[in-house]
Amino acid sequence: MDWTLIEKSFNFHSLPCIYLDEKYVLFDPHSLRICSVDEREKLFANNALQRLRNFGFTFGRKIRRFSQKENHITLILTTDCNLACPYCYTESKKQVINLDPKIAVAILDSQINYDNRVFIQFFGGEPTLNVDCIRQIFRHVNKKTKNVFFYITTNGVMPERTLSFLIANKFGFYLSLDGTKEYHNKTRITQKGEGTFDKVIEVLNRILENNLAVKIRTTVTSENIDNMFQFAEYMFNLGVKIIHFCPLVSVGLGAHKQKSFSDEEFQSQFVTELDKVLDLARERGTKVLTPMTLALKKPSMPYCKIFHNENKILITPEGKRTLCFGAQGEYNSIAQHFIFGDFDLSKGEFVYREGVKERIIEAYQENLKQCSNCFAQFMCQGGCLAENLTLTGNMGQLPLSWCQMNRKLCYSFIERIYRYSKRRVSRVQDID
Amino acid sequence: MGFELMDAVLPEELAVKPTDAIRLSDEDKLVYVSTGNDD
Numbered sequence: 001m002d003w004t005l006i007e008k009s010f011n012f013h014s015l016p017c018i019y020l021d022e023k024y025v026l027f028d029p030h031s032l033r034i035c036s037v038d039e040r041e042k043l044f045a046n047n048a049l050q051r052l053r054n055f056g057f058t059f060g061r062k063i064r065r066f067s068q069k070e071n072h073i074t075l076i077l078t079t080d081c082n083l084a085c086p087y088c089y090t091e092s093k094k095q096v097i098n099l100d101p102k103i104a105v106a107i108l109d110s111q112i113n114y115d116n117r118v119f120i121q122f123f124g125g126e127p128t129l130n131v132d133c134i135r136q137i138f139r140h141v142n143k144k145t146k147n148v149f150f151y152i153t154t155n156g157v158m159p160e161r162t163l164s165f166l167i168a169n170k171f172g173f174y175l176s177l178d179g180t181k182e183y184h185n186k187t188r189i190t191q192k193g194e195g196t197f198d199k200v201i202e203v204l205n206r207i208l209e210n211n212l213a214v215k216i217r218t219t220v221t222s223e224n225i226d227n228m229f230q231f232a233e234y235m236f237n238l239g240v241k242i243i244h245f246c247p248l249v250s251v252g253l254g255a256h257k258q259k260s261f262s263d264e265e266f267q268s269q270f271v272t273e274l275d276k277v278l279d280l281a282r283e284r285g286t287k288v289l290t291p292m293t294l295a296l297k298k299p300s301m302p303y304c305k306i307f308h309n310e311n312k313i314l315i316t317p318e319g320k321r322t323l324c325f326g327a328q329g330e331y332n333s334i335a336q337h338f339i340f341g342d343f344d345l346s347k348g349e350f351v352y353r354e355g356v357k358e359r360i361i362e363a364y365q366e367n368l369k370q371c372s373n374c375f376a377q378f379m380c381q382g383g384c385l386a387e388n389l390t391l392t393g394n395m396g397q398l399p400l401s402w403c404q405m406n407r408k409l410c411y412s413f414i415e416r417i418y419r420y421s422k423r424r425v426s427r428v429q430d431i432d
Numbered sequence: 433m434g435f436e437l438m439d440a441v442l443p444e445e446l447a448v449k450p451t452d453a454i455r456l457s458d459e460d461k462l463v464y465v466s467t468g469n470d471d
Contacts, residue, residue, distance in 0.1 A: 027440065028440075032439060032440040032441075032442065033437065033438075033439060033440060034437070034438050034439070034440045035435050035436065035437050035438075036435075036436045037434055037435050037436070038434055039434070042434055042435070048435075051435065052435075052437075055437045278443070278445045278446070281444075281445035282443060282444060282445045285444065286445065287444075287445055287446070287447070288445055288446070293446050413446070416443060416446070417440055417441075417442060417443065417446070418440075420441060420442075420443040421438060421439070421440045421441045422438075424441045425438045425439065425441070
């Protein structure tokens with residue numbers, strides 16, 4: 001990727017404007033409008049902003065909120081895990097803590113309006129290691145409402161009895177797979193060091209045979225970046241419709257261990273490989289996700305959607321509220337920054353810790369100040385605060401490596417959308 | 433002003449939305465595919 005094109009790109013009233021084909025291409029990811037102009041100065045001419053608004057451009061930052069008719073709750077059922085992935089961001093296994101089903105049920109009843117549509121995600125560690133809690137919650141919530149969808153983020157290594165229960169009850173699956181056999185087995189290993197590929201593929205095939213929702217979640221490191229295309233092709237051939245490629249987050253065990261965001265060669269290769277995978281997905285009618293594409297069709301918002309509002313909450317195995325999936329227990333080195341509520345079982349309500357949420361909001365505001373001139377601001381969403389802490393020691397200080405990667409990705413996505421739109425355009429106006 | 437304005441069309445491969453509800457073969461059951469960073 002030509003970095004000089006990125007340097008010529010800029011932030012126009014918080015929307016991305018990239019330099020492409022000797023033009024400036026302004027893109028509104030929210031309203032899905034595009035304006036191209038041959039000279040940058042023309043965007044700053046009298047009436048230009050109004051004309052763009054008249055065409056449907058939206059300027060000004062709005063935070064998207066979940067529908068008030070929905071409740072989204074993620075329960076981290078255990079810090080325990082049956083795998084030993086070297087890059088684990090949760091620092092799991094430092095201390096094994098399991099969520100008590102009685103506490104879980106009390107929290108759910110205190111937080112959910114059962115007249116709403118309810119989404120319950122089971123998370124870990126490896127959540128199937130606390131299958132008793134899954135069963136009890138499932139039974140309890142189903143007595144309260146039929147308008148509920150359960151889904152689970154799992155490594156796929158679970159007993160047959162557990163898998164049968166999840167399939168029979170139509171759970172959705174986020175299944176972690178890091179590549180084809182040779183690549184997956186480098187990192188997704190048991191505590192004895194054995195590869196898990198064959199077992200996970202068996203589980204995936206069962207999910208697909210039963211037509212259940214499944215998203216493949218792939219952590220990309222220097223170990224498997226060469227395998228992205230081959231792996232995507234393999235998954236699509238099996239019948240997978242959605243793959244989420246996420247470069248390794250420098251948090252927990254993975255911090256500083258492997259080349260990822262911080263390495264320029266890795267960044268360029270990730271963008272290139274992703275582009276090939278996206279072309280393949282178009283050909284196959286499938287989808288590819290990355291953190292960057294999440295900003296499309298909605299107003300800018302913080303990177304991690306857990307912050308958005310009270311309709312999306314995250315519970316630790318100790319029955320506490322946390323604002324980071326990596327801060328699962330008080331043992332986590334970043335816990336004090338993110339764990340912000342303690343459940344009082346006798347009163348059936350959370351008692352909130354003073355200042356934690358406020359400091360997080362301040363950190364986001366600090367991030368956004370740094371981003372005010374960056375064209376990728378809208379789509380980058382200000383970064384992962386836990387990663388900022390690890391890499392810069394300050395939640396409000398974005399690491400340069402994050403910015404470089406996201407500028408490359410943002411540019412690449414806008415270029416893709418622009419070229420696609422040019423071929424399928426339904427409305428063009430030329431204004432002289 | 434030399435502006436070319438157009439509606440953007442999201443390529444299909446990128447067009448999954450957060451909190452998307454997709455209908456699979458089980459027609460009675462809407463399923464949820466999050467595209468968030470929370471997984």
